Amino acid sequence: MRAKRDRSVRTARMKQATHGLEEILCCPACKGDMELRAPVLTPAGRVKSGIFFCPRCREVAGTLTNFKYDFLFFDKAACEAKLRDRKGQAAQVLPYEVREETLAFDDPRLQMRGAWERWEERYQLSQGQPGDALMFRGEFLDASVRLLKHPWSGVARFSVDGKVVSEVDLYQPRWSEIYWFPIANDLHPGPHTVEIAATGRKNERSAGAQVFFHELVLTCPARDGEPIAGPAPEINRALPLFPVLIELMKQVPAKGRILECGGGDRWLQDSRYVNIDCQRYQLPTVWGDVLKLPFRDDSFDLVFSQALLEHVPDPFAAVQEMCRVTKPNGLLWSGMAFLQPLHAAPSHYFNASLWGIQELFKHTEIIETSWFGDLSFTIDWLFKSAGITEQLERQEYEDLMGRIRALDRLVSHEALREVASGVAVLARKPERGKASGG
Numbered sequence: 001m002r003a004k005r006d007r008s009v010r011t012a013r014m015k016q017a018t019h020g021l022e023e024i025l026c027c028p029a030c031k032g033d034m035e036l037r038a039p040v041l042t043p044a045g046r047v048k049s050g051i052f053f054c055p056r057c058r059e060v061a062g063t064l065t066n067f068k069y070d071f072l073f074f075d076k077a078a079c080e081a082k083l084r085d086r087k088g089q090a091a092q093v094l095p096y097e098v099r100e101e102t103l104a105f106d107d108p109r110l111q112m113r114g115a116w117e118r119w120e121e122r123y124q125l126s127q128g129q130p131g132d133a134l135m136f137r138g139e140f141l142d143a144s145v146r147l148l149k150h151p152w153s154g155v156a157r158f159s160v161d162g163k164v165v166s167e168v169d170l171y172q173p174r175w176s177e178i179y180w181f182p183i184a185n186d187l188h189p190g191p192h193t194v195e196i197a198a199t200g201r202k203n204e205r206s207a208g209a210q211v212f213f214h215e216l217v218l219t220c221p222a223r224d225g226e227p228i229a230g231p232a233p234e235i236n237r238a239l240p241l242f243p244v245l246i247e248l249m250k251q252v253p254a255k256g257r258i259l260e261c262g263g264g265d266r267w268l269q270d271s272r273y274v275n276i277d278c279q280r281y282q283l284p285t286v287w288g289d290v291l292k293l294p295f296r297d298d299s300f301d302l303v304f305s306q307a308l309l310e311h312v313p314d315p316f317a318a319v320q321e322m323c324r325v326t327k328p329n330g331l332l333w334s335g336m337a338f339l340q341p342l343h344a345a346p347s348h349y350f351n352a353s354l355w356g357i358q359e360l361f362k363h364t365e366i367i368e369t370s371w372f373g374d375l376s377f378t379i380d381w382l383f384k385s386a387g388i389t390e391q392l393e394r395q396e397y398e399d400l401m402g403r404i405r406a407l408d409r410l411v412s413h414e415a416l417r418e419v420a421s422g423v424a425v426l427a428r429k430p431e432r433g434k435a436s437g438g
Ligand SMILES: [Zn+2]
Pocket: 027, 028, 029, 030, 031, 032, 054, 055, 056, 057, 058, 061
């Protein structure tokens, strides 16, 4: 009797701790029930990690890795090997609660070897001398790092406890952007050393072998009185949410659920909100494919996507899938590119006109369509993509754009529909049994 009650208490705690997401998760391939095997729990019953096994597909479907649901990047062979080991299937309970800790580029706990210099008060920069390394020693279970990719970057090497775990090529041909790289997960409790080192090697197209370090993210023991939740503040490194979305989110009940597809590197301090993305950003709740959502039918009160559908090879299937996981009478909102130049290539496939986005949603009840983006915004983007800005003096370009911006007042909102940057739709999922066209 007692054992039974204890177990139900633990189950309740687990649900609370993971926002009840496991109630709506399913196998992304067959949509059947999955089993969470080899779970790693905190003393309070929070499930930190585990392996999702689909009995119907008879294979590993994904993982829970340090409180993140991963249906894309997990190492299937490693998971299968772990499950074959009977010991690996028993629940492991950690000796302490955990919390996330971020060590910025100037954190005094970082040890440096070789020639690192501070750069723009945001980075530690190595010119790529082999032997240049940043180290941290302390108690942690997981480690990841945020590094800059740009045209002068080289290859960096990650080591844990003296063993090389991986290398990353930080070269990218244009512009610069900070990327997140996982280094290690679910290490044994106890002190560890993590090292990020320059190798001196580089992509043949790179102009240098630099390593720009921004921050180290660790999962550490939570000492008494410290918060144990994930990253406490909201972090948004993606596009700002459209005001209409903030309004729609306010209408979702406190115990409701909100799904953003392709939310990018965004974390909202809202237990109703789930962000699924197919890029390995740091902040999504779930890494997965919008064409194979790992959620049961009718799970969410609001499902939305911002600047996603032009990046999906089959936008019709993506909208069907978004609609499948929406509750009957639940709302869907999507905004996508109309007159936008190529971006995020090669995953930029289909822009849509207002009539195009209505076709995508024709099996739903469309409440409203809209369009956005001033003409000058579109022209500015076209000019930048065409490489014009790089060939003009900055002032010359600013003067030109100033004159073009002055023309925006001549374009009525109705006229903008013909030349808008993007189009959007607000729709309702029809109740079951209702005829819905398409
Ligand atoms: Zn399955």
